[in-house]
Amino acid sequence: MAGSRSFFLGILFLLFWASIGEAEYIIYKDPNQPVDVRVGDLMKRMTLAEKIGQMTQIERKVASGQVVKDNFIGSVLSGGGSVPAPQASAEVWINMINDFQRGAMSTRLGIPMLYAIDAVHGNNNVYNATIFPHNIGLGATREPELVKRIGAATALEVRATGIPYAFAPCIAVCRDPRWGRCYESYSEDYKIVQEMTEIIPGLQGDLPTNKSKGPYVAGIDKVAACAKHFVGDGGTHEGIDENNTIINRQGLFSIHMPAYYNSISKGVSTIMISYSSWNGKKMHANRDLVTGFLKNKLQFEGMVISDWQGIDRITDPPGANYTYSVQAGVNAGIDMVMVPLDYPGFISNLTFLVNGNVVSMSRIDDAVTRILRLKFSMGLFENPFANLSFANQLGKKEHRDLAREAVRKSLVLLKNGKSGNEKLLPLPKKAQKILVAGSNADNLGNQCGGWTIEWQGASGDITAGTTILASIKSTVDPATEVVYSENPNTDFVTNNNFSYAIVVVGETPYTEMFGDSFNLTIAEPGPSTINTVCQAVKCAVVIISGRPVVIQPYVPVIDALVAAWLPGSEGQGVADVLFGDYGFSGKLPRTWFKSVDQLPMNIGDRHYDPLFPFGFGLVTEPARS
Template sequence: MGKLSIPILGFLLLFFAAAAGDTKKYLKYKDPKQPLGVRIKDLMSRMTLQEKIGQMVQVERSVATPDVMKKYFIGSVLSGGGSVPPKASAETWVKTVNDIQKGALSTRLGIPMIYGIDAVHGHNNVYKATIFPHNVGLGVTRDPQLIKRIGEATALEVRATGIPYVFAPCIAVCVDPRWGRCYESYSEDSRIVQALTEIIPGLQGDLPANSKKGVPFVAPGKTKVAACAKHYVGDGGTTRGINENNTVISLNGLLNIHMPAYFNAITKGVATVMVSYSSWNGKKMHANRDLVTGFLKNKMKFRGIVISDWQGIDRITSPPHANYSYSVEAGVSAGIDMVMVPYNFTEFIDDLTYQEHRELAREAVRKSLVLLKNGESADEPLLPLPKKAPKILVAGSHADNLGYQCGGWTITWQGLGGNDLTSGTTILSGISTAVDPSTEIIYSESPNADFVKANNFSYAIVVVGEPPYAEMAGDNLNLTIPEPGLSTITNVCGSVKCVVVIVSGRPLVIEPYLSRIDALVAAWLPGTEGQGVADVIFGDYGFTGKLPRTWFKTVDQLPMNVGDDHYDPLFPFGFGLTTEPAKSS
């Protein structure tokens, strides 16, 4: 999250030759003679986190002052429906775009912004522009070459106003004419829609013969624009034709009806793809990582920009904007590279910056875990756990409690509180995210032995430890794991293969239970990012941590530190088993 997409940089660099001008100091990223990969690497090495996040943001023309462009490093600007400068002539459009561009070029790195507009049937936001028939009429013609010529004419008129990017074509397959946007669809027949994607080379130019599939192409010069295939995917198939509704269809149906035109668009080098407001079988497209990253980027090899729709990530939650931090994380994690946040861009930037900090904390969690036991021998390790299993048990008082994860000095002095203490990811939710969707997770805070034996679990993860505390309240002469933690270990481990994760501010008495435990992990007090624990136990990353202090056998040995004559620890200072990331991860 929060990392600038390579496609965005490649797109931006197309405009450096025209917009950047001469520089006193030679910079590789501004040199159009350098290979694109060299320019991207050079520019990335110079960018701060704030500059990277700013480049992911697309704001509305009405708020895109030169000061805003410079202060927030905004990467793109758009005109929403009806948002036009006074008189909306070609001359006023050029001045508007140029004024905003001056603000972008005045930033430290001088990165030009990309201006986008809805030229969906000609340059329809400009006074005296040519207005072509809407797509429903063009579908009647079944004439790909006519549509290509319309694309060429539209591109010429758009570039005449200083704009390099259009949110067209709409390649929806409208299956229900009750949909209010049905006239934006070429046809109910996906084959006609596929054929009329020929508008893309009209807008962008014909692909060179040696082009790689999925790599966007916009011909150099001032007669072509970047196109946008929209709305990915299934926007024309919603229930009863209700806009932004749910498209209920099998994967096979989605691939046969709504997806084919995207194959054609990508084959023709389309520069961008816009995500649909709609859902597929209940899953919002703006949060659908499987279809955006898994299918569009990984399977179809699309290497252009994936852009959200207008306030698209706001609609991930219901009501819209209800949990904006979650929406930001879900949208960016799904694979959206550029986000249309027309007005509330400062909130988006702040939230995405915070998500980047959470990624840093998650990395710290991964590296702070210490693996103390992993099976009875090195030849039979339990970790990493398989993500795909019929049914697993997650148990323990600390599995689903942010307050326990964070410990003392968190919001309150003693850190008392549960999941209302702050926001973050519990270890349980991290596990739920990490496992295969087919894996059933049963959570029970303190299950009895009969329950465990009766359910035939593949394995269990038991998360137990200390309650939060600060000074005075944390003094403890016995250092035992409080109940029901010990009972949970006893009831679960021995009946099923189990990993015990200890959440604590120090070593605790564990030796009497060690023979029952198959794998033992010291997680300390990981904070808000419980996902980091799941990252390692499921093998996305390996265990690397080493004990920062001696783990004793009994409290009667204390104090005992490395170098003492009577040094006889359960796990010595610096101990920590290591694992390699799972091959399938």
């Protein structure tokens, strides 16, 4: 009798553990289940607090593992210049991000947080990363395949620091160079911007033939991309940042919208909303365009994200009625809000609005569905933690070589010789003595521009790279004496018997509204340096700038003129072409105006009278050895 009782208890014990085993099978944790099935299963398990947490993106400065855990935070970001430590290594970045992730994974449902960063010309916040030319220079190359390779290299360098999400590319069509973000735009011509969306499969991987739309991230060596800023950011009145784009519907859709069609067809995972307005309506509150057109008409299935405090700026002044801003932004169709600091205020306001039926649960569920779809699609549930396996990709030689190639192809030769028979370029490597002058000749930060290490960028030796002066010295014959004087006087230039001079001048770094300019002049002593040097000796002038600048008054004294844009960390690419190892091939991605009084002026305008037209660029052959 005792034996049969033991047998019976044993059967019950086995059945109990079998039932426990079945109960432990959780559909959303099964990578073999379809993404939409996993999303649906997880959504059914989530509370309102967990859903609103997923919609919340916070800055790393206010984040911790405990904050992420307690608030179910869906995403953390590094804003411009926000780093765990000065010159932080890949390991330091990874340790910080994994600490946040441990907080997320310790929550009831274990939903991983998504870390994001502005990687707009390489992993540009990170010390020692390869800094590629800004988009305006890439537009001058006219090479989508090159841009795709840059996207792939950028993805590896972003993953090197443990980050799976990049706020790139900017697909603005800049229609006025007075805008402080014009260098983030590939061109004034929407067709070129459309072509350059090829960076998206570079960042994310090519969309499989059996998949018609995103979100899509091919693997742990790729990152989620973000097409921005939807829509019309490059068309604001007088180029004023975050201002009003005054244009009819046909104009908006024919100029500023086309690149979004290409981005969506290539599987872009996320789209960021623009600070700007369209005919007085803030884009962050524009339900017709965000939900009606982007989500419903274009059937975009990825995640829509706000810009930094983007919903705050729905009101004037920003934050004047934050509850209304949350209501308007979320109801417009924004899925994830880049809060990024006052997350308690956002969470409490959105909770209040949902409980009061001002924001519907169906709107919350749409947002969270899209967020989870992205996280499942990119494999974040299977690989939530970063490791050092990609750390050796940061600043890798192959990536620097690629950036150098991009620099070479981005250079636009605007003038070569004061007459057709007096070409100055390519310059001879062998000369008795040459002069290098100008404030941007030996300044790595200036040639990288904004969004480099700091939000606004900075002058000087801010990261690893090669200045134009250093590249000149390494290119010329060892017997050639290179003399550098940032701003030489006339006596110095005339009394030194220079064979020729290279003058490198232009802009200093800026970002966003701090770069808005109504005069677009080169700051002194740039113009004085041009006049002093070029009136005394044959000179090649290299302009380092994020856009066309006032140059017409100086063109007559200049022998050769090169637009080098913002070339980034690999200044050797400039010397490669100046000295004829490679030929000039770049074409203007923007119209170069004579006077700011002509602006805005774009190709196809009735009163089109440029100094150098859109598409202009002299071509040279490599010099014979």
